[in-house]
Amino acid sequence: MLIQTAKFAKSAASVKDCPTGNTPEYAFIGRSNVGKSSLINMLLQRNELARTSSTPGKTITMNYFLINEDWYIVDLPGYGYARRSKTLRSAWEKSLWQYLKSRENMVNLFLLIDSRVPPQESDLNFIEELAEAGIPFSIVYTKLDKLKVAEAEQNIKAFEAKLLETWEELPVSFQTSAVTKLGNTEMLKYINRLNKDWYQALQRKL
Ligand code: GTP
Ligand code: MG
Numbered sequence: 064m065l066i067q068t069a070k071f072a073k074s075a076a077s078v079k080d081c082p083t084g085n086t087p088e089y090a091f092i093g094r095s096n097v098g099k100s101s102l103i104n105m106l107l108q109r110n111e112l113a114r115t116s117s118t119p120g121k122t123i124t125m126n127y128f129l130i131n132e133d134w135y136i137v138d139l140p141g142y143g144y145a146r147r148s149k150t151l152r153s154a155w156e157k158s159l160w161q162y163l164k165s166r167e168n169m170v171n172l173f174l175l176i177d178s179r180v181p182p183q184e185s186d187l188n189f190i191e192e193l194a195e196a197g198i199p200f201s202i203v204y205t206k207l208d209k210l211k212v213a214e215a216e217q218n219i220k221a222f223e224a225k226l227l228e229t230w231e232e233l234p235v236s237f238q239t240s241a242v243t244k245l246g247n248t249e250m251l252k253y254i255n256r257l258n259k260d261w262y263q264a265l266q267r268k269l
Contacts, residue, residue: 064131064252064254064255066106066107066108066130067131068130069107069109069112069128069129070112070128070129071112071127072135073127074124074125074127075125076123076158077158077161077162078165081125081127081162081166082127082135084168085265086133086134086135086168087258087262088134088136088137088166089134089169089170089171089173089254090125090136090137090169090171090172090173091136091137091139091173091175092175092189093141093142093174093175093176093186093205094141094175094183094185094186095140095141096141097177097205098206099113099138099175100114100138101113102175102203102205102239103128103136103138105239105240105241105244105247106136106247107130112128113128113138123140123155124140125137125138125139125140125162126138133258134254135168139159142156142159142185142189160196163193163196164198170257170258170261171200171201171257172193172198172199172200172201173200173201173203174186174200175203175204175205176202176203176204176205176222177204177205177206178204178205178206178207178215178238179206179209179218181218181221181222182218182222182225186222187226190226191229194229194230201234201236201237201253202222202234202235202237203236203237203250204219204222204238204239205240205241206240206241207238207239207243207246208243208245209240215238219238235253237249237250
């Protein structure tokens, strides 16, 4: 898919501020610093559209980008690490789950996982919650340029092994690098296919 136009559309602090209408959207989530904003810029081939930073971001809004006047990318803030219990969620996490559970336009959630580290509890817990809530997601391994192929493979295999402890099948996954643009074609192809399905289903409803 060719990216013809990509522009910042709006920041939403909660679900009620999200755009109305039938435009499909793809949200990007993962621990802070995992590379969400960098990946978005890589996919869109725009250097500075989504803001990146080397210090964990303080963003607490969902940032919407309109692509080809046809679909949205939503850059979500990272989810928390040291959560003691489900009841001790930050206000942000509450709106996040409200968004994930209620937003019908969200076709797919891309969950970013840092390929440089072994499986992290916070990521595995997050996936478990996604599965419980029936939220469609795929996994995006990031920063593949930062380590040797064999090391990345080892971390990815370890993560998949963890997933297979509870899942029969692995979710769709992508290996990416914002530096080498690894994964660009595959992810855009995937989004393109889901967009087609979305608009076809919409036509049947109308
Ligand atoms: P928050 O918004 O703070 O949650 O972070 P984020 O997940 O959006 O991460 P961001 O894209 O800001 O990247 C964090 C840091 O990792 C920055 O210094 C990026 O330059 C670096 N980075 C992101 N992706 C890659 C990658 O694929 N390769 C390399 N080498 N560095 C990356
Ligand atoms: Mg970011």
